[in-house]
Amino acid sequence: MAFSTETLLVLRVILPSYFIAFLGYLLGRSTDHNRKLLSDLIYHVFSPCLIFSSLSKRVFNAGEFLALGMSAATLIAVMIPVVWAFKRWAGIPGRGVYLSTVFMSTGSISLPITLLLYGNEGLAKSVEFHLVNVFLLYSLGTWLVSGRAGFLHLLRIPTVPAAGLGILVATAPAMGPAALQGAFGLLLRGVEIVAYGAIPLMILGFGSALAVARPEHFRKGLGGAALRIVGGPLVAFALVALVRWAGWFPVDRAKDVLTFLDYRTTEAVIVLNAAMPGPIMSYMLALKFNAQPEEAAAHLALGAAGGILTVPVVLHLIHQFIF
DSSP, rough: OOOHHHHHHHHHEEEEHHHHHHHHHHHHHOOOOOHHHHHHHHIIIHHHHHHHEEETTOOHHHHHHHHHHHHHHHHHHHHHHHHHHHHHHHTSSSHHHHHHHHHTTTTTTHHHHHHHHHHHHHHHHHHHHHHHHHHHHIIIHHHHHHHSSSSSHHHHHHHHHHHHHHHHHHHHHHSSSSSHHHHHHHHHHHHHHHTTHHHHHHHHHHHHHHTTTOOHHHHHHHHHHIIIIHHHHHHHHHHHHHHHHSSSOOOOTTOOOGGGGGHHHHHHHHHHHSSSOOOOOHHHHHHHTTTTHHHHHHHHHHHHHHHHHHHHHHHHHHHHHHH
């Protein structure tokens, strides 16, 4: 019964995304639209607005943010050499496989699930994990897929200054006359409206790419998709076990669950996000830097389909071994 409930929960969250992707697929079949222009718009306009809007409205708990941020960074760091070894073993050329295997779709799927299962506290933790994952995707991920290194290049990635400005707005006290604050509030509202379009546009672009993907793209993406949705949660469970063993999360299963509920929720958020398939934006970055975008789209489609089976299993294991 628990397993079927978790499966229905996952379906309820991801089916709207499947519908939008299907519309993108129909668009890709019926028109010859400019996919590169769409990726540039998302990269330079919509994604920076999304990052800024998300960060500027957050209240930061430094200790919690550090713990979740370090967890996200550790999961990503561990997966990079794993994917490098898999890439060499499978003979996969190019750099596109890194983004859709190393990074996680921590937004549109995991956020609704954490809200429904763990309430507002779980949602807040998942948002903090998501922000670190997205920041690393746009900075480290852009370097991985483009091969361009250097601090100056990092600053030229539009989402990096957007993240800095978002944190500044979130932490700085309100200053200036009321009229100026009102005008600034209208500006923030405009940025927020643009941000609303980022995720639907990403999913539409991803769906349109599936219209030109060939069977060999799906065959090449199968191993990477499995590595993302199976290897990711295994690494996360190992990380949770290591943190408990080191005493950083003082969780004692012999005591009442409410005693350490906050730590248990943090662990659940880490494992759940690690079980997510690759992020839609990884396709957009692969398209922008010409890094096998059709293979990236096929990889993401396989991961999203497989996640219908694996995410409920991970949720069941979370309830068994964490709560």
